[in-house]
Amino acid sequence: MSTVAPQDDTPVRGTTSHARELNVWWFAKLAVMAVLNALTLYGIYSAFMVQEWWILASLVAILIALNWVYFSKRMVPAKYLLPGVVFLLVYQVFTMGYTAYIAFTNYGSENTITKPQAIEQILSTGDVRVEGAQDLPLAVVRDEDGVLGFAVAIDGQVEAGTAETPLEVVDGATLGPTGAPAEVPGWVVLGLGDMAALQSEITSLRVPFSDDPADGWIRTQTGTVGFQSSPRFSYDESADAFTDVTNGEVFTPDDRGFFVGEDGTRLTPGWPVTIGVENFSRMFTDSRVSSALLQAGGWTFAFAFLSVATTFFLGLFFAMTFNHPAVRGRKVIRSLLILPYAFPGFLAALVWRGMLNERFGFINSTLLGGANISWLSDPWLARFSILAVNLWLGFPYMFLIATGALQAVPADVYEAAKIDGAKAFRQFRSITLPLLMISVAPLLIASFAFNFNNFNLIYFVTGGGPNIPGHPLALGQTDILISVVYKVAVDAGTKQYGLAAAMSILIFVIVGLVSWLGFRQTRKLEEVI
Template sequence: MSSTHAPAHRERTTTIPAIVVRVLFLGAVLAVAAFTVPLMIELKQWMWLSVMILAAIAIFVLYSTKRFVPGKYLFPGTFFLVVFLITPIILTIGYSFTNFGDGTRGSKEQAVDSIVANSVQQTEDSTWYNLAVATQGDPVEGPFTLFLVDPETGTIYRGDETAPVQEVPADEVTVTSGFVTEAAGYTILDAREVNTAYDALQALAVPISDTSAVRVQGANQAFEGTTVLSYDESTDTLTNSQTDEEFTVGKVGDSEYFVDADGKRAFSQSWLQNVGGSNYERLFTNAGIAKQFGAAFVWTLIFALGSVLLTFVVGFALALVLNDERMRGRRLYRSVLLMPYAVPGFISLLVWSNFYNRDFGLINETLGLHLDWMGDPTLAKAAVLLTNLWMGFPYMFIVSTGALQAIPNDVTEAARMDGASRLQTTLKVVTPLLMVAVAPLLVASFAFNFNNFNAIQLLTEGGPFLPGEYTRGGTDILISMIYRIAFGGSGADFGFASAVSVALFALTGVLAAIQFRFTNVLEDVN
């Protein structure tokens, strides 16, 4: 009797904890979905909303029953693949068809509110307030809240760019010498932090009514001003109340702006818009940009191929030498050769950048030269390849050493018995066998160097630059040129940078496919 009831008892005791864990897990998923779905709807994040809903449905279908066992194991990896790889690619492609960038990031409603708010002007009867800047987020990025104290009445007000100014009960804040010094749930910025964030605060206008707002003036003062501009939604126009000038929506370039009567752009602020394929048209039809893209592409190929070939040749040669059993101290030599690989890459790049200094760099001083490594485009390219060789050959040395040790000694001995010299054995027997294992890694190394941003940015910052040229420097590869377009000093242009990124993604895929096609030939070696 006991033997027949024992299994049933064990099944009950093991399934109860499993059920509890399952219920808690599904409850947590439901809670996260209930919290994030309304937030995403409010922010109009439709793609992430779709991902969240589909993921929640998949989790409940897979983990609420004992069926779909393979799906339970496949789902986590698939989910993270979609979230961290597929979705960013889709977003990048989507942004490549927009004008997303500085001054064009938000909606049209946000652009209108910003233009109207920035038209606030001080009048003779403007009220001045003692100002304290607070935040519930980052002291530099914000968002910021203004705490205002009327010096005549002592009344305390609070407001930000999304909430109009309203009176604050005295018991919610601490006022010292006429300024708010503490507020529940807020961090009050000191003078240094206000100075750091002053550019953002200058653009901040806290509305009081449809015709007035509060603007920051200095580190601890603010004034109530009158908005000069007003927006008429029915006619989609902005009107200046002082001059009666009317601004309508017009197209300037690829984007819409509010323009004056002559069709000229009246304000720098615009909004996120779909511009179709104009970014791609600009990339491939604009002679200047197409030339820069082509030059960057050619140098990117040279840089990637040169880095792979140089590091492989040096790494393979050193592996061959240290694979000879007659050589003593091989472990010590191998340890020394791995040292460049053990040093963090960004440290090596910063150190090598000092080596190339024209006046007191180690290379010029040691060799008695006076070469302007970072000022001459050709020398700068040579410096990049030399530095990448130093950083990359230990990896190829490790890979080649492992592959050489996997080749049976019988193969090389048979070649020697057939009369082959050591050089012939290495070139015609060892190298083809080694390439079978190493070729896929060479393809991966090429793809890595094709987008090796750090090697360029930390060593040369893309320079040297020709006079008047700011988009591409002499050593800029495609990825660093994209970075300069997206975050350059002339203003961020994420839409165009996304288009270049899509083109780069396609080029990388095509080149990788071609390389893998050629590596298939090596399968015949086996």
């Protein structure tokens, strides 16, 4: 008679721990997805509130893709591809596309906001004093959030408000000897010292009487007496035109993004409009821009080429020297040689700028015994200083990649060359350099592209100087193309972001063309080897 052994219902320990681990990972994924969904939904809400429909559509697409991919069991490859694709679209494709769009507009310091925003700002900033209005005793106050505002005495009552909140009656307020508000509950009354420090903010502040802009607002020139102002311009939405209420002059929109009167007077601010290829043509037809591009362009190519050449050959020299087995303490020396690479580039550039100071710099005052060498104010010495500083910053990178490439060259190749009677220089020219260039050439091309746009070094060491006297763009002798773009976009009196974007596209095309030619030569080198 056979008996059936009782079944053991005890779960396998490994299976239980595996299931528990899967649950932990699932809850972790759920938490991460909840955070991502919350952030994306907030972005969708913000885009809806400001009516940026293309941003809203993009965020909706990202939200759907995130949840579909990470909650589906069949989208395993997409789980790894999606983050990279999103970052590529946001940080590369969008940036390049938006720059290209700006290049075809007149976007600048006078044309930075949308047309509805420009209309609102013209209505809120253009004002005239109401004829016959009485002066009102006034005190400058701050609310609980520290926002500046006015408190005024009107018919024995105290009303207070800020630029964003119209005047409202404040109960329990008291008046001083001059009739101005002395104590305002919920508000801090500023003294003369505080008002003196905020004079420009106070004189430009406008506190509306009500939510209706037609009622005007309170302004002050002294900080103690206010007066009522009303909008100087009225806007007719059907005619899309402004009318100056003081003289009846009409302002209509032109093709440059401004409301313009019959005599050519413009109301500011304006709004960006598409101007076609005007920015691109200006780079070649405007003598101020073309001269800057030609002069800076020549130095840019020289700087990028010399930077790559000097750093590469110095790094290669140290790599070959300390790759030799007869050199003692190679590890320690290699560690010391890469120290410049460990320092932040902008900080090192500032240190070098101080060391190169003509009067107080360490190089002149200490190393050269009090010499008076104009390292940063003489054009050629400034260029030499830039290259020298870049050499100090850049050779450790070349030293690292050359060391790795040299260690990958088979030793028997050199042994065969020695047997054939090749000397050291012939080995370097016929074996080391060709084999090294196969792996290093792409990095040299990338280094050329980096130095072509090495804005930080120019900005922090010389600031583009020494300046060229009389140049309308304040061009300097060491300015490269990217620093010229910065001066056009930021330093110029009238900021021209559209022109700067067009110049950036030109730089992109130049770097792309040089990189393409360099990679073609690299492929030819591989075929020869």
